[in-house]
Amino acid sequence: MRLLICIDDTDTLDTKGTGSIAEELCGLIKAQGFGICGEITRHQLLLHEDVPYTSHNSSMCFDCTAADGCRETMLPHLYAYLKKESAPEANPGLAAADIDDSRLDQQALLNYGLDAKHILLTKEQSYDLAHENGIYLAEAGRTGQGVVGALAGIGLRLGGNDGEIRGGIKDFKKGRIYSISQLKQSGRIQTVCDLEGHSLAAEEHVLVVWKAKPLLLNHQVTLLVRPSKEAGIWSTMEKEEMRAYGDLRTSPKDCGSFAPDVEEEQVYAPIQSCANCRYRRWTSEGFHCTICSISS
Numbered sequence: 001m002r003l004l005i006c007i008d009d010t011d012t013l014d015t016k017g018t019g020s021i022a023e024e025l026c027g028l029i030k031a032q033g034f035g036i037c038g039e040i041t042r043h044q045l046l047l048h049e050d051v052p053y054t055s056h057n058s059s060m061c062f063d064c065t066a067a068d069g070c071r072e073t074m075l076p077h078l079y080a081y082l083k084k085e086s087a088p089e090a091n092p093g094l095a096a097a098d099i100d101d102s103r104l105d106q107q108a109l110l111n112y113g114l115d116a117k118h119i120l121l122t123k124e125q126s127y128d129l130a131h132e133n134g135i136y137l138a139e140a141g142r143t144g145q146g147v148v149g150a151l152a153g154i155g156l157r158l159g160g161n162d163g164e165i166r167g168g169i170k171d172f173k174k175g176r177i178y179s180i181s182q183l184k185q186s187g188r189i190q191t192v193c194d195l196e197g198h199s200l201a202a203e204e205h206v207l208v209v210w211k212a213k214p215l216l217l218n219h220q221v222t223l224l225v226r227p228s229k230e231a232g233i234w235s236t237m238e239k240e241e242m243r244a245y246g247d248l249r250t251s252p253k254d255c256g257s258f259a260p261d262v263e264e265e266q267v268y269a270p271i272q273s274c275a276n277c278r279y280r281r282w283t284s285e286g287f288h289c290t291i292c293s294i295s296s
Contacts, residue, residue, distance in 0.1 A: 001035075001066045002099040005078065006153035008045075008059035009093060009146030010086040019166045021085050022060035025078055034074040035066030039188070041163030041216060043153045044243065045116050059146075059153035060166065063099075071098070075136055083140040093146030096136040097154050103134040106158045113155030113162070116148060126151045160219030164242070168213035177207050177233060183223060190220045195245070200225070200234065207235040213242065 005025070010018045019040060026037035040062040066074060079094055086092040097104060112129055115121060123139075126147045130137035135154065137147050156162040169188050172178055180192045181202040189212070192200045197217070206212075207228050213236070214223045224245065228235035237245065261278040274280050279290045 001068050001071060003035075003064040003066055003071065004061060004095075004097045004099060004154050004157055005037075005064055006043075006059055006061035006095045006150045006157070007082060007092065007146070008149030008153065009091045010082065012087040012089050015087040015090075016085075018058070018060045021082065022062055022166070024085065025081060026062055026064075028077065028081055029064060029066070029074065032074070032077060033067075034070050034077075035064050038063040038065075039221060040166040041153075041157055042166050043113070043149075043156045043163045045149050045152055046118060046120065057149070059149040061153040061157040061163065063157075071096070071136075079138055079140060086141055088141070090141060091143045091145040092140040093144055093148065093150035094136070094138050094140055095130065095147065095150035095154050097158075098134065099158075101134045103132070104158075105133055109133060109151075109155035110159040111155070113152040113159065116152035116155075121148050121152070123147055157216070160216055163216045165214045165216075165221060168211035172208050172212035174208050174210065177205050178212075180204050180206065183212065188221060189214055189223050191217075192223045192225060193217065194234070195224060195226055205233045207233055209235045210238050210242075212236060215242070 007018060007022055007025070010021050019042065022040050026040070029035055029037055040060055042058050042060060045057045045059060075094075075096055078096075082092055082094050097109075108129065112121070112125075123145065127137060129135075130147075130151055135151065137151055139147055153163075165188070169183075169186055171186050172183065179202065180200050183189050183192055183206060184202070192204075192206065194200065206223070206225050207230065212223060214221045216222070217224070223236065224242070225234040225236055236242075257277075257279060258274075259278045261276055261280075274289065277289070281290060
């Protein structure tokens with residue numbers, strides 16, 4: 001059985017973060033013999049005064065390969081742990097989806113996740129969509145508003161084009177230079193690409209300027225790099241640059257002038273955004289638009 005599990009709104013500024021609790025849930029699943037978990041991804045959601053969040057309003061999602069038939073036993077354990085470990089002032093939510101469930105409408109869930117980045121959604125909408133898709137969704141404290149972000153994280157992870165790998169790959173140190181071959185030998189980085197989505201050759205080299213922190217791109221754990229100031233090598237992106245690029249990939253710009261670039265120049269598909277527009281021009285820092293004032 002293949003599951004996606006996501007949590008949201010578990011912490012306050014003075015307590016351990018949602019990512020730490022997600023990591024502990026992965027450890028619990030392994031310790032109890034329920035299954036084996038993969039990467040934890042961080043998904044940025046709407047920042048709005050009507051949405052209570054600690055600092056960034058992000059949910060944490062991870063995949064789990066579980067023994068057949070153990071879902072009904074495992075989920076109460078995860079719920080109890082989440083309820084116990086979340087901050088008393090938080091509004092935690094827990095979602096779990098069976099990837100192979102025939103009821104799963106991946107496009108509807110992705111649309112919901114994308115909406116959660118831009119507009120206010122309600123618990124009622126979340127429960128209706130979860131019910132239609134056979135997804136477990138539960139509140140674990142106070143208002144339970146975290147169910148919105150938990151379900152959104154499921155949708156965004158299913159889409160395969162949103163989310164940072166939590167914590168990055170700690171084997172690779174800031175200020176060091178590594179070959180693409182070395183980066184991929186970690187087993188956690190599937191591909192290394194430039195900002196236009198082109199894979200780099202194994203003999204090319206990358207300077208780690210912040211972290212070796214991959215993103216999900218076309219369902220692959222991908223380290224995105226840009227030309228370095230040092231000739232002949234590449235570099236990873238700074239934190240804010242990486243997050244701005246992530247927003248660009250999933251945030252359509254409503255300028256009214258979008259026109260799709262030729263297929264070989266598209267960064268990802270099928271989402272309409274500046275990243276795939278024929279009027280954008282890539283730079284070492286991001287892009288600029290040749291007809292609007294948009295830049296990144």
